[in-house]
Amino acid sequence: MPEPTVEERLWNTWVEAAAAKRPPGLEKFRWTQYGDHGPGHELLGTPRRILELGFGTGRHLAFLLDAGFDAWGVDLSPSGVTLVRDRYPESPPERFSCADARDFLRAAGESFDAVYSVFGAVWxxxxxxxxxxxxxxxxxxxxxxxxxxPPIPGCYGPQGMFKGGFAGEPMFLVRYDYTADAWRGMLGRAGFVGVRAEVLEAPTPGDIGTLLVRAVRPGLEAGAC
Incomplete structure (x- = not known):
């Protein structure tokens, strides 16, 4: 088995720490970082087949599977995928794939009616x-x-994040931060329509909000939301 890349090792560390803080299971599907706050999986419409990009601890994907959806997911972390499969033994293990989201999408043989990411691979x-x-x-x-x-004001586009301070091996991730207006433009140029992008206010005034974006591939009428 090949040695994990720096990026894989970083995500291995993250998912192990996150899983230790969060017990298995999820009563509700939420897009924000504040638990029972904001809309839920109804934003996906009524899809036949769903894909999550970057499922992390697996809780949203497990929720959809438990609710009877034909849901699949992909994540870059090898140990994270193993951990998630162990946490949700009632879910078919093949629903939790280990791959780069781009490679998975290139290789996928079937289409999906909804693709989503909660603080995941899209970021x-x-x-x-x-x-x-x-x-x-x-x-x-x-x-x-x-x-x-949402992006820090004035800090847009690719943004680097070091892990573990500024000494030793340079382990870092790149995230992609854009305003709601910038996402509308990029999605439109990629062929999407009906783009809605907004920052949801946090439940406590003064706390960080959540950037929430929904877009449609043109064609048949998308499911109600």
Missing amino acids: FTDPGELLPLVHRRLAPGGVLVFSQP
């Missing part, structure tokens, strides 16, 4: 590469929905 993948791949893999009328923190 950490170049949208110039990712959005056309998602568009290609969505069925006509399919939806892309994702959430992530």
Whole structure:
């Protein structure tokens, strides 16, 4: 087995720490970082087949599977995928795939009616590469929905994040931070329509909000939301 890349090792560390803080299970599907706050999985419409990009601890994907959806997911972390499969033994293990989201989308043989990301791969993948791949893999009328923190004012585009301080091996991730207006433009250029992008206010005034974006691949009428 090949040695994990720096990026894989970083995500291995993250998912192990996150899983230790969060017990298995999820009563509700939420897009924000504040638990029972904001809309739920109804933003996906009524899809036949769903794909999550970057499932992390697996709780949203497990929720959809438990609710009877034909849901699939992909994540870059090898140990994270193993951990999630162990946490949700009632879910078929093949629903939790280990791969780069771009590679998975290129290789996927079937289309999806909804693709989503909750603080996941959409935040950490170049949208110039990712959005056309998602568009290609969505069925006509399919939806892309994702959430992530809004950008820090003045800090837009690729933003590097070091892990563990500034000494030793340079381990870092690149995230992609854009305003709601910028996402509308990028999604439109990638062929999406009906783009809605907004920052949801936090439940406590003064706290960080959540950037929530929904877009449709043109075609058949998308499911109600």
